[in-house]
Amino acid sequence: MRLYFQYLLLLFKSQMQYRTSFWLLSLGQFLVPFSAFAGLYFLFERFGQIKGWDFYEVALCFAIIHMAFALSECFARGFDNFSSLVASGDFDRLLVRPRTTFVQVLGSKFEFTRVGRLLQSVIVLGWAVSNLAIDWSFLKILTLLLMIISGVFIFTGIFILAATLSFWTIQGLEIANIFTDGGREMAQYPLNIYQKWVTRFFTFVIPFGSVNYLPLLYLLGKGGKEEWLYMLTPLAGIVFILPCIFVWIVGVRHYRSTGS
Structure with a gap:
């Protein structure tokens, strides 16, 4: 982990060499998600509620998933851009270094400009929480933090799986964006507004339901007698990353250099 933090510090210093560019990109990341949030706001302005969920409840869901996505994009961006290492043959250099490839790829790229998206999500989170009658306790605060952490692990796991495919496809596949960008857009609403097969898939296969729906029932007091399970x-979501790392290890063992 000391090596990982050294990577982080070096890349932060390199990005801060062009501070105007850094702050403009951060501002762009702050403003872009407002289009999605504006759509959410006008949707509820027109219809009032969706399947029993009001605006501030969904805004809380929106903030959590976008915060998790911003953190994952910032700290796991190396896996998102991994296909270029395979295509160019640069991954060969990582294999001969005396450190695990996982840490090296994880620390190869950080997108600190995602602080803009993160700040916007924090503002929405504060606005939603201040307008919801939640009886906060230590367990509920802990659950909220775990929801964000769980989302980070899920998105990071998807980035890892998409990167692992590059060992066989060489080039990255855009289909992975269905579960990253598409998953973010879908998971900004509670899962029970979708058809049952969608809810089941994104609960038992890719567990977004553990971030934006089931624990949300607990926070809002809608969980009933089994709320402690929620x-x-x-x-x-945290456990989800373990099989993703295992698949990565299998992919590394089957890697064949492109010879570029």
């Missing part, structure tokens, strides 16, 4: 569901 409180624990963010752990499923």
